[in-house]
Amino acid sequence: MERNWIHNFTLIWSGQLISLISSSAVNFAVIIWLSLETRSAEVLAYAAIAGLLPQAVLGFIAGVYVDRWNKKKTMIISDLVVSAFTLLLAGALFLGDPNLILIYCALGLRSAGSAFHMPAMQATIPVLAPRDKLVRIAGINQLLQSITVIASPALGALLIGSFKIEYVLLFDVAGAVIAITALLFVKIPQRDRVLQENDDKSGAIKSFVSDFRIGITAVKKIKGLSSLFAVSLGAAFFMIPIGPLLPLMTLEHFAGGKYEISLVEIVWGVGMLLGSLMVTVFKPRKNKIVGINLCNLSAGILLFGAGLLSGSYFAVFVIFMGICGITYSIESSLFNTLLQEHVDEHALGRVYSIYYSIIVLPSVLGLLLTGNLSGWLGINEIFMALGLLVVLIGGVSFFIPALMNLENQEIKH
Numbered sequence: 001m002e003r004n005w006i007h008n009f010t011l012i013w014s015g016q017l018i019s020l021i022s023s024s025a026v027n028f029a030v031i032i033w034l035s036l037e038t039r040s041a042e043v044l045a046y047a048a049i050a051g052l053l054p055q056a057v058l059g060f061i062a063g064v065y066v067d068r069w070n071k072k073k074t075m076i077i078s079d080l081v082v083s084a085f086t087l088l089l090a091g092a093l094f095l096g097d098p099n100l101i102l103i104y105c106a107l108g109l110r111s112a113g114s115a116f117h118m119p120a121m122q123a124t125i126p127v128l129a130p131r132d133k134l135v136r137i138a139g140i141n142q143l144l145q146s147i148t149v150i151a152s153p154a155l156g157a158l159l160i161g162s163f164k165i166e167y168v169l170l171f172d173v174a175g176a177v178i179a180i181t182a183l184l185f186v187k188i189p190q191r192d193r194v195l196q197e198n199d200d201k202s203g204a205i206k207s208f209v210s211d212f213r214i215g216i217t218a219v220k221k222i223k224g225l226s227s228l229f230a231v232s233l234g235a236a237f238f239m240i241p242i243g244p245l246l247p248l249m250t251l252e253h254f255a256g257g258k259y260e261i262s263l264v265e266i267v268w269g270v271g272m273l274l275g276s277l278m279v280t281v282f283k284p285r286k287n288k289i290v291g292i293n294l295c296n297l298s299a300g301i302l303l304f305g306a307g308l309l310s311g312s313y314f315a316v317f318v319i320f321m322g323i324c325g326i327t328y329s330i331e332s333s334l335f336n337t338l339l340q341e342h343v344d345e346h347a348l349g350r351v352y353s354i355y356y357s358i359i360v361l362p363s364v365l366g367l368l369l370t371g372n373l374s375g376w377l378g379i380n381e382i383f384m385a386l387g388l389l390v391v392l393i394g395g396v397s398f399f400i401p402a403l404m405n406l407e408n409q410e411i412k413h
Contacts, residue, residue: 005128008187012124012128019176021151022171025171026169028153030047033165034047035261036251042372043100045244047104047107048243050103050108051108051111052111053364054109054112054115055112055114056359072187074116075121075179080180081113082117083176085106086172089102089103093166149269150266150273152265153262157262160258161258215351218351219343219351223406225339225406231403235296235331236362237365239390241363241371245379246264249379249380249383250264264317268325270322270325273329274325275326278326290398295327296394297391299387301387302320302321302327339351
């Protein structure tokens with residue numbers, strides 16, 4: 001049994017890691033290509049929305065359906081769907097330059113296919129592995145994600161620097177083929193369960209409505225938790241648009257190229273990894289709210305400072321973005337810890353689901369706002385404006401009594 005689950009787990013995750021890295025690298029290569037071809041913040045914002053919105057919207061109900069479907073088939077079909085639309089886009093590029101609408105549609109359809117893949121992959125873990133190994137596997141998953149974040153920009157820059165974009169897309173298809181092949185040699189048990197007769201028709205919607213109510217109730221009954229959500233969503237509104245703007249900042253303000261773009265992303269990823277290690281080593285038990293506020297203040301100051309830099313200070317910009325990665329990782333870790341400490345474990349999954357779905361709205365609005373503003377504001381001015389607004393959120397947070405007293409509440413589960 002021990003060898004069997006380890007063999008199956010290793011086989012699945014090896015294939016999925018290759019697929020995840022190839023897909024992330026190709027996504028990054030597409031961003032570089034769009035940056036070089038259009039040099040438009042608006043185009044990059046719409047591309048980011050196309051890749052974000054479908055997956056997040058479908059995420060409201062995808063998990064419910066994944067629980068009912070065969071997980072192995074779900075992962076295979078998801079990979080096939082994503083590959084099919086990637087091939088469609090590659091074919092259009094081989095025949096000639098497609099319009100941007102086709103690119104947005106392909107990115108959106110790829111995102112929709114991925115919405116079912118990730119929940120299915122995560123749901124196979126407790127089915128395959130013994131319960132006493134789940135914490136260890138969670139650490140492995142975090143390591144794989146860190147490897148992906150750091151390796152993908154470098155690989156994406158290498159691919160776009162060596163091949164035309166239509167050939168680069170085929171690397172994603174190859175990664176999916178490897179992942180699907182690995183799955184074909186693995187048997188994933190399908191746990192028996194009794195389903196209601198109306199599951200296929202309205203079970204997902206009813207389950208979502210029920211989960212949403214439970215999650216909202218769990219948040220509202222803890223004084224200060226709503227304020228924590230509001231602060232996090234506000235920071236996301238101004239921080240998430242930075243991602244699509246980084247390539248343009250590197251290209252236009254610092255006169256960099258594809259390799260400089262990848263360097264910024266790699267250093268950001270290394271910063272995130274360092275931030276995670278810092279939280280793991282120091283294990284902060286008190287003043288987490290203060291830590292979150294200071295992270296927002298620091299990130300805002302760094303973004304504002306990045307906008308002030310002249311074009312000859314690219315090295316300083318890279319350092320600033322690396323520190324931003326550290327603050328982002330620490331803030332995220334502290335936020336997650338507060339949720340885990342204060343929310344009943346039976347409602348925690350629902351609260352996370354609601355948070356990560358709701359955060360899409362400010363993310364999309366922020367991307368649209370910065371994309372439209374780019375026409376009459378310089379890219380460095382946008383960085384300065386976003387930085388000041390994040391500083392404002394970090395500063396105001398210190399004057400919200402319910403938020404600052406959140407950690408002083410008695411935890412009752």
